[in-house]
Amino acid sequence: MRAAVLGAGSWGTTFAKVLNDAGNDVVLWARRSSVVSAIAATGMNPGYMEGQIGSRVTATTDVFEALRDAELVVLSVPSQTLRSVLGSVGPHLDTDSTVVSLMKGVELGTTLRMSQVIVEVTGVKPDRVAVVTGPNLAPEIAAEQPTATVVACEDIDRAARVQKAVFTPYFRPYTNDDVVGCELGGAVKNVIALAYGMAQAMGMGDNTRASLITRGLAETARLGVALGADPLTFSGLAGLGDLVATCSSPLSRNHTFGEYLGRGMTLEQAQEAAKYTVEGVKSCLSIRDLARAHGVEMPITEQVERVCHEGLDPRVAVRSLMTREVKAE
Numbered sequence: 001m002r003a004a005v006l007g008a009g010s011w012g013t014t015f016a017k018v019l020n021d022a023g024n025d026v027v028l029w030a031r032r033s034s035v036v037s038a039i040a041a042t043g044m045n046p047g048y049m050e051g052q053i054g055s056r057v058t059a060t061t062d063v064f065e066a067l068r069d070a071e072l073v074v075l076s077v078p079s080q081t082l083r084s085v086l087g088s089v090g091p092h093l094d095t096d097s098t099v100v101s102l103m104k105g106v107e108l109g110t111t112l113r114m115s116q117v118i119v120e121v122t123g124v125k126p127d128r129v130a131v132v133t134g135p136n137l138a139p140e141i142a143a144e145q146p147t148a149t150v151v152a153c154e155d156i157d158r159a160a161r162v163q164k165a166v167f168t169p170y171f172r173p174y175t176n177d178d179v180v181g182c183e184l185g186g187a188v189k190n191v192i193a194l195a196y197g198m199a200q201a202m203g204m205g206d207n208t209r210a211s212l213i214t215r216g217l218a219e220t221a222r223l224g225v226a227l228g229a230d231p232l233t234f235s236g237l238a239g240l241g242d243l244v245a246t247c248s249s250p251l252s253r254n255h256t257f258g259e260y261l262g263r264g265m266t267l268e269q270a271q272e273a274a275k276y277t278v279e280g281v282k283s284c285l286s287i288r289d290l291a292r293a294h295g296v297e298m299p300i301t302e303q304v305e306r307v308c309h310e311g312l313d314p315r316v317a318v319r320s321l322m323t324r325e326v327k328a329e
């Protein structure tokens, strides 16, 4: 297949390597010409991925050149920039191309999931949009550590075609037709990983952390079910799998950012220390809004939003969570 990957950050570059290793020809779009020059000269994208990306991968700053004849169009930019990146792209998509979202966020203001933003901005039908998500820390995949993932699409035949296109001995994709559940699992786990990082930095132990993962999954599933997701999705790779990987890994940017906040940094200080995409910081607002709009209780998300955006002390947030009225599990 011929694939375009838009976004040459950590995951976009690593996914280009996966596509290369699975036998596809790939054009990687980067905004900065220095990134394109580095890839042309060395086959690497230093700062975003260790090692060679692959001989079938070329890079360009011309988005229309990347899109030419692409059967797979893979999107991997920060969620809150997707709408502007897609602005001029719609008319340049091949009529039966598959648009693949790698992003894990919910848009601020609209509370749309990334696949919904793609459909709204480009006009492609929802069954042409696939989502790849799961416990997929890019540095581990770049090092070819065995990883499983999910390809979710309403059109299960299309999901199977994408599955074939990204299948390598180190990257094992499963199909799923629950796009809503898979996307929400990926977005909400970033918020829970912020809470987990905070708890870890405050010296809280395994009981606290297991409680956060379990209750975090419970609130993710509650929101998912209210939006029409299959509850079983949340016990799979896109739910529990990604939640565990992101919460527990020091490679996770959301986990690390949570640690900064747990050590007492302000949002601004943490942002100064972390010059990379931390989706949960913005998505905690949009996910909270989405939950409130559907009458769904998401207490951990509510407290993470207050720590990030209202300057609440994380210790006070923990106390608020623990002293809520008791209830049935």
Ligand SMILES: NC(=O)c1ccc[n+]([C@@H]2O[C@H](COP(=O)([O-])OP(=O)(O)OC[C@H]3O[C@@H](n4cnc5c(N)ncnc54)[C@H](O)[C@@H]3O)[C@@H](O)[C@H]2O)c1
Binding pocket: 007, 008, 009, 010, 011, 012, 031, 048, 076, 077, 078, 079, 081, 084, 085, 102, 103, 104, 105, 136, 137, 138, 139, 276, 277, 279
């Ligand atoms: N890194 C991972 O391990 C990983 C794994 C799975 C999913 N994801 C998701 O993939 C998405 C991309 O994350 P990433 O890790 O590649 O982030 P990153 O910070 O490494 O890279 C983001 C890329 O987007 C570009 N970019 C930033 N603002 C832009 C704009 N306004 N217009 C166009 N391009 C812009 C940056 O230059 C950079 O190349 C996120 O939604 C993230 O949650 C990341």
Ligand SMILES: O=P(O)(O)OC[C@H](O)CO
Binding pocket: 104, 134, 135, 136, 137, 138, 190, 193, 242, 245, 246, 251, 252, 253, 254, 255, 277, 278, 279
């Ligand atoms: O580094 P993070 O926190 O953006 O997480 C990366 C991936 O989403 C893990 O699956």
